[in-house]
Amino acid sequence: MLIDSHLDLAWNAGQGRDLTQELTELRRTDPLAPTQTATVTFPELAAAGLRVAFGTLFALPQTPEHDGYVDHAGARAQALAQLAQYERWQEEGWLRLLRTRADIQEHLSAPPDRLGVVLLMEGADPVSGPDDLAFWQERGVRLIGPAWGRTRHAGGTDAPGPLTPEGRELVQAMRDLGLTLDASHLDDAAFWDAAETGVQMVSSHANARALVPGNRQLSDEMARHIVSTGGVLGLVVHSKFARPGWRPGNERAPLSDLVRHAEHFAALVGWEHLGLGSDLDGGFGAEKTPAGIDRYRDLTRFLDLLPQEAQAGVRGENWQRWLLEHLFSN
Template sequence: MIVDAHLDLAHNALDLGRDLTLPLAELRRKDPHPEVPVVTLPALREGGVGVVFATLWVDPRRYPGPENAHRAALRQLELYLRWEEEGRVRLLRSRADLEAHLSRWPADGVPGLVVLIEGAECIRQPGEVGFWRAQGVRLVGPAWNRTRYAGGTREPGGLTPLGVELLEAMRQEGVALDVSHLDEAAFWEALELFDGPLCATHSNPRALLGEAEDLSNRHLSDAMIRALRARGGMVGIVLYNLFLEPGWRRGLPRLPLDVVGRHLGYVAALIGWDRVGLGSDFDGGFGLEGNPLGLDAPADLAKLAGWVPEAYRQGVLAENWLRWLRGALP
């Protein structure tokens, strides 16, 4: 089994009009976008991806303001629920759901989805955390770029007073914190305030990326990575070429696969191989050409085991995230 801790499935289906129920080859023939798609539900099954952290991600440029974001996120959630009714996925809302899924998955290959809010603008006010939890949301990332709750990518800043309230509501409701996209100031403030389960679903070590303006606060400092270890957290490596090598730009050749190995190894040296996993972000605003060479479909995630010591390979591919989920799910 492979666990992928970050995929924008509903965004791709609803905002880009991609029918993710199709085989990947068929979607590629039909898809009009310049970014070649990498993920469909059949491709996840064929690739042995058994658990996905599936986002409710609402593009603030397309859906400005909390009301618009709220409606868009509800539509995304409804899609996941419809897929579940159709037997295409299983939503994992509890540890019991996870264990039942793991017992059934070898026979049927149905992907299990853990629902994650990425960028919390769709939570119109902190008191709505309980509503979203009741709908099945189990993680919230307060930032994407800056939100009403926190500074984020390219837009630095700490937690706002509303952000402090959001974290308290998450703590009370037992919803986990995804620190990906949080500005470092907001990260440290969050760790002071939030004592629940936390992780970085799709972030890379800043030390390998330099201080490029468009990356400087998107990823994790060494101190942030060590702090996640101290709090029982995980780091999922994101596989976008620009987040692996800051000199890469669209139109350049795809990076060699060993660049992912450098990021995996760097994080493992700080916190151990037992706290490292994958958060591919496949099709998260980029497509096939934005991935390292050889990562053309979900099945190719298994290739990354070649850069992991043999004793830890299954941990990085799946077991580390499964262990974290057993502690984070109610």
């Protein structure tokens, strides 16, 4: 059984990918080829044994490379379109949206027939304010990462800064509603502002800053704090976040580099707090994954390199425990 805490499924559908196809079929007609070789489709995830994924609502801001939102309305429109995509997939039988502990228990006790998805909002700009959280909670969102780059809520990747006053109000409201904060992408200042509120945290997809510098990664102190709230650390499967100084065009990082991140975190917090947060096809393809990860089912090659006694936990048992302890009871 695999559980993965970060997959941009609906975002990929919005890029024109049909995730209901077999992977080899998608690759023949992929609109993102040849620069992003796909690794994820629903049949591929099923073949890998993936039972639960944290599926994102990811609103892309405008950047020099991408068209995207420039205000809250644009961010909300993107997130709502992705939410509608998950709901269509549920109606078609490709997945089941999981909102409660009972949903998780029922899903994992039944024979595998479709993917279970817990909704995670990556970047909080689709949320208009604290009073809007109830809307997203009702629609199934259970985790929110306030930042990607800089948002109106927080400093983020390559964009240092604290929580804004609006961001602090949002995080406090998340805490009061029992929503979980995803610390991935948060700048240090924003992270420690959020920590002061007492909100429960996870990191859905980040590796160790001690091995690869930069505020996209977790410092040792951040990792320890996340675990102190009961959280799990999801390891991201990207050469840039596995090997320091890696650049596109370099040979892909070896899997041993990713194993070093797992070992580093395990020495800090214990293997029981580590899981997968692959982010595969999260704006990159097999060209940027560690060597040996050419499609989703290849993740087992990484897991097989971990200590035997840790493998089942990292594969899914640690995230399963977290879900049963922290997802809403009803």
